[in-house]
Amino acid sequence: MKVSYDFSGKVAVVTGSATGIGHAIAMEFAKAGADIAVCDYNEEKGKATVEEIKALGRKSAFYKCDVSKDEDVAAMKEGVLKEFGTVDFLLSNAGVSYGYKPDKTPCLGPPFTNVLVSDWERMFDINLFGMVRVIQAFYDIFKEKKEGKIVCTASIAAFESTSLQPQYNASKAGVINLVQSVSTDLGAYNVNVNAICPGFVYTPMYEHGAQGFKDLRPQFFADTNDPKSIMMKLAVNMSSLHRAQAPEDLANAALFLCSDAAKEITGQYVCVDSGIVRR
Numbered sequence: 001m002k003v004s005y006d007f008s009g010k011v012a013v014v015t016g017s018a019t020g021i022g023h024a025i026a027m028e029f030a031k032a033g034a035d036i037a038v039c040d041y042n043e044e045k046g047k048a049t050v051e052e053i054k055a056l057g058r059k060s061a062f063y064k065c066d067v068s069k070d071e072d073v074a075a076m077k078e079g080v081l082k083e084f085g086t087v088d089f090l091l092s093n094a095g096v097s098y099g100y101k102p103d104k105t106p107c108l109g110p111p112f113t114n115v116l117v118s119d120w121e122r123m124f125d126i127n128l129f130g131m132v133r134v135i136q137a138f139y140d141i142f143k144e145k146k147e148g149k150i151v152c153t154a155s156i157a158a159f160e161s162t163s164l165q166p167q168y169n170a171s172k173a174g175v176i177n178l179v180q181s182v183s184t185d186l187g188a189y190n191v192n193v194n195a196i197c198p199g200f201v202y203t204p205m206y207e208h209g210a211q212g213f214k215d216l217r218p219q220f221f222a223d224t225n226d227p228k229s230i231m232m233k234l235a236v237n238m239s240s241l242h243r244a245q246a247p248e249d250l251a252n253a254a255l256f257l258c259s260d261a262a263k264e265i266t267g268q269y270v271c272v273d274s275g276i277v278r279r
């Protein structure tokens with residue numbers, strides 16, 4: 001059974017929509033009739049996403065925006081309001097996994113001491129403070145409209161920690177708490193604020209990131225060096241349904257949370273992980 005949504009006339013701002021889950025969210029919201037502001041620091045792929053959306057007959061524009069930079073987020077907000085006039089849905093999705101040190105080596109544990117405070121700071125500036133920045137940028141618009149939806153992309157890493165990337169796990173736990181805090185604040189203005197938590201979705205994030213999992217448990221992954229196979233093995237072994245998710249599975253959760261069907265759901269997180277986090 002296919003569920004369809006009608007978001008005609010609505011404007012969605014999607015950060016991190018050049019690739020992966022954000023790209024799928026942008027495309028699925030466009031298919032549901034929304035106009036889409038594509039925000040990303042990847043200009044080439046972001047502009048390509050805009051062309052795909054326009055081909056569906058929707059309005060779309062690209063905003064080159066690094067969510068870790070105040071000035072980029074402020075310029076993005078101004079551009080969106082000038083072009084689209086408003087925002088109905090804010091999909092705050094941009095994020096990175098472990099990240100790299102200035103010398104280009106990955107910021108991975110164990111040991112815990114390998115991930116320096118400066119590595120934590122860079123991670124938090126994108127994954128957590130980036131979401132704070134974009135929510136604050138559009139806060140007054142939602143407050144004045146007295147309606148709207150915000151969906152932040154967190155992760156099952158908020159709940160299922162490993163020693164591999166403690167800074168990532170904590171940044172995503174912060175996103176869950178951010179959503180809860182903002183939902184109590186914007187709830188006074190009829191705005192719903194929720195999180196979606198992907199489990200294992202094969203996106204560009206895993207093209208480099210999967211190797212870290214292999215380094216952590218080399219015997220378990222002895223049979224493969226392929227990033228997709230490494231990720232699939234984790235997904236199959238850890239989840240109740242023994243499978244990974246597609247980017248569209250996350251987009252489906254975001255569509256639902258932005259629909260009237262979810263109007264009484266706020267301050268929540270939805271794990272789209274084929275059954276890894278169970279609580």
Ligand SMILES: NC(=O)c1ccc[n+]([C@@H]2O[C@H](COP(=O)([O-])OP(=O)(O)OC[C@H]3O[C@@H](n4cnc5c(N)ncnc54)[C@H](O)[C@@H]3O)[C@@H](O)[C@H]2O)c1
Nearest residue numbers: 016018019020021041066067094095155198200201203205
């Ligand atoms: N893929 C997974 O299995 C998985 C699991 C849990 C959580 N997530 C989360 O899902 C979100 C999307 O990740 P993805 O898997 O689609 O990876 P991805 O790398 O394909 O997408 C991330 C997007 O964010 C953009 N981005 C990164 N840093 C940015 C910044 N500072 N400013 C603006 N744009 C920036 C990238 O250019 C990219 O387009 C992330 O928040 C990630 O942490 C993914």
